[in-house]
Every structure is written in structure tokens, then in C-alpha cells.
Amino acid sequence: MKNTLKVINYVLLGLALVAVGFGVFAFFQYRAVPIAEYESSAADLRAQAQLVDESTDKLSEDMKAQQDALREDISQGGDEGKTLASDLAAALSDNEDKTAQLEELRAENERLDNIVEETLAKRREYASKIRELEEKVQAGETDIKICYWTFDDGPTRLTTQVLDKAKELGVHVTFFTSHEANESEDEPEMLRREFAEGHAVANHTYSHQFAAMGNLYQKTEGLIEMIQKQDEWVYECTGFHTEIFRYPGGSAWAKALLGTDPTEAVKEAGYEWIEWSCDVFDNGVAGKTADEIQSMAVWQVKQLDIAVLLSHDWNANTLIAFPGAVKQLQDAGYVFLPLYPESVTMGENTKIKFS
Numbered sequence: 287m288k289n290t291l292k293v294i295n296y297v298l299l300g301l302a303l304v305a306v307g308f309g310v311f312a313f314f315q316y317r318a319v320p321i322a323e324y325e326s327s328a329a330d331l332r333a334q335a336q337l338v339d340e341s342t343d344k345l346s347e348d349m350k351a352q353q354d355a356l357r358e359d360i361s362q363g364g365d366e367g368k369t370l371a372s373d374l375a376a377a378l379s380d381n382e383d384k385t386a387q388l389e390e391l392r393a394e395n396e397r398l399d400n401i402v403e404e405t406l407a408k409r410r411e412y413a414s415k416i417r418e419l420e421e422k423v424q425a426g427e428t429d430i431k432i433c434y435w436t437f438d439d440g441p442t443r444l445t446t447q448v449l450d451k452a453k454e455l456g457v458h459v460t461f462f463t464s465h466e467a468n469e470s471e472d473e474p475e476m477l478r479r480e481f482a483e484g485h486a487v488a489n490h491t492y493s494h495q496f497a498a499m500g501n502l503y504q505k506t507e508g509l510i511e512m513i514q515k516q517d518e519w520v521y522e523c524t525g526f527h528t529e530i531f532r533y534p535g536g537s538a539w540a541k542a543l544l545g546t547d548p549t550e551a552v553k554e555a556g557y558e559w560i561e562w563s564c565d566v567f568d569n570g571v572a573g574k575t576a577d578e579i580q581s582m583a584v585w586q587v588k589q590l591d592i593a594v595l596l597s598h599d600w601n602a603n604t605l606i607a608f609p610g611a612v613k614q615l616q617d618a619g620y621v622f623l624p625l626y627p628e629s630v631t632m633g634e635n636t637k638i639k640f641s
């Protein structure tokens with residue numbers, strides 16, 4: 287019994303020991319797993335933290351770089367912005383200046399347009415007064431006689447002298463102008479002076495190539511083109527159109543070369559044409575002396591009460607003859623006037639002896 291108890295005791299003790307052992311084992315087992323897990327998690331976390339640290343460093347480096355770039359951009363943008371702003375301010379102020387200038391120019395333009403309109407209106411008024419005078423002369427109601435002294439083929443280098451002399455004498459003449467006929471010092475200025483000093487600026491074609499091989503009388507269209515081109519040139523220089531046309535070489539020569547009468551086409555182009563009734567013959571090869579030209583002018587004009595005298599402002603002798611002839615004719619009752627399309631002397635009438 288005693289032995290049995292002992293065995294039971296040993297068994298129980300053994301069981302107890304096993305249980306304790308198991309408990310200890312279980313305890314350590316229980317303890318060991320979380321620590322290992324913890325340690326493994328901690329390692330992971332440390333690794334992750336390391337990664338986070340590294341990423342953070344990387345990020346912060348990137349951000350710094352971005353910030354730097356941004357700062358650079360901003361500072362550049364700032365400079366650009368400043369430049370742009372100052373450019374814009376300059377442009378705006380420039381724009382204001384230009385707008386003001388434009389306004390001034392518009393006002394000036396309007397003023398000039400008005401002057402041109404007034405001048406054209408005065409021109410018509412003046413032309414109709416001359417026409418009235420012509421009719422009185424023709425009707426014998428006045429002692430006044432009229433000389434239309436015309437200078438062809440200019441402006442030339444001598445035109446300035448014609449203008450000076452005409453001004454001194456207080457007379458007005460008509461210039462049949464042709465751009466290519468002669469050289470001039472300052473043609474636009476000459477044309478402006480002719481106009482501004484009260485003379486008539488008329489049309490003698492742009493090219494003046496009236497010889498058989500020239501471009502003027504090959505076809506009527508060519509002639510009209512050369513008339514219009516001269517008008518454009520005069521308009522460009524003076525702001526006024528030409529109104530009267532004279533054929534280089536005369537109308538008979540023009541008709542002969544063209545083989546047709548261009549009168550209608552000339553009229554359709556807006557021109558009155560004119561010939562001449564007196565000629566000082568200053569365009570010949572055998573040059574006339576100044577005295578000859580003066581006598582020729584005075585004698586011929588005196589045959590007529592309304593005379594259209596042909597001369598050329600490239601002939602130096604004509605310039606010498608001009609003042610003397612004018613004075614002699616003024617003494618004989620002649621006034622010197624510019625030609626207008628309203629004149630009785632236009633077209634075929636030029637050669638009619640108004641006496």
C-alpha cells in the first residue's frame with residue numbers, strides 16, 4: 287500500500303513535474319514567439335524607417351532642388367516681369383503719343399483737305415472770272431488784252447529763274463510739264479512753286495517721246511497712259527491734278543502718227559487740250575537769239591487780243607527775252623494769266639485769231 291502510495295506520489299510528482307515542465311516550456315514558448323515577432327517587426331520597422339528616412343532625405347533634396355529651381359524661375363520671372371512691365375508701360379506711353387500724333391495728323395489732314403477744297407473752289411471762281419474777261423475782250427467791251435504765255439517741257443534747271451522773273455514782273459504763266467523731257471534740280475519743289483505762285487501746272491505727258499519711234503504716238507491708249515502718268519506725278523508733288531493737256535509736237539503730228547484722232551479719248555480721260563496761236567520758235571536746232579525771241583513774241587502776240595504763246599523753259603535765251611517781252615506787251619495793254627479749262631482758247635479754238 288505504502289509502495290502503491292509512493293508510486294502514485296511519484297506518478298503525481300512526475301505528472302506535476304511534467305505539468306510544470308510543460309508550463310515552463312509553454313511559458314517560454316509563449317514568451318519567445320512575440321519577442322521574435324517583435325524583433326522581426328522592429329527590424330522591419332527599422333528598415334522601413336530607414337527607407338522612410340532615405341525617402342525623406344531624397345524628397346527633401348528633391349523639394350529643395352525644386353524650390354531652388356522655383357526661386358530661380360521666380361527671380362527670372364520677376365526680372366522678365368519687370369522688363370515686360372516696363373516694356374508695356376513704354377508701349378502704352380508710345381501708343382498714347384502716337385494716338386495724339388495721329389489725332390494731330392488727322393486734324394492737319396482735315397485742314398489741308400479743306401484748303402485743297404477751298405483752293406479748287408477758288409480756282410473755278412478765278413477761271414470763270416477769266417472766262418468773263420475773255421468774253422469782254424472778244425466783245426470789244428474792254429481795252430485789256432490777254433496773253434497766255436506757256437512754257438513747255440519743264441521743269442528744267444532754268445525753271446526756278448522763270449518763276450523768279452514771273453514773280454518780279456507780277457505775271458502768271460502756264461507750265462506744260464513733262465517729267466522725262468528735262469532734268470531739274472528739284473522737280474517736286476519746282477512743281478509746287480509753279481502751283482503755289484499762281485501759275486497753271488498743265489500736262490505735257492510723262493515721257494514726251496513724240497518722235498515716230500517714241501512711246502507716245504504708237505497707240506491712243508499709250509498716249510492716255512502717259513498723260514495719266516504725268517498727272518499722277520504732278521498730283522504726288524503738289525496735291526493737285528492737271529486739267530489741260532498739250533500734245534508734244536502738236537495735235538497734227540500726234541494724229542498723223544497715231545493714224546487716228548485721239549481727241550475723244552483725251553476728253554474721256556478728263557482733259558481739255560490746247561494748241562498755241564503764237565510761237566517764239568525757241569526749240570529749233572538753229573538757236574534764236576534772245577532779241578529775236580523777244581521781237582518774235584511781242585510781234586506775234588500783238589496780232590491777237592487773246593494770245594496763247596508757245597515757248598520752252600529749257601531755253602536760256604527765252605528766259606532772257608521773257609522780262610523784256612512781258613514789259614513791252616504790258617505797255618500795249620496785255621495781262622498775263624494762267625490757263626484754265628474754262629478758257630475760250632481750248633481745243634481747236636486755240637488757233638482761232640481772237641482779234
Ligand SMILES: [Zn+2]
Pocket residue numbers: 438439490494534535
Ligand atoms: Zn514739248
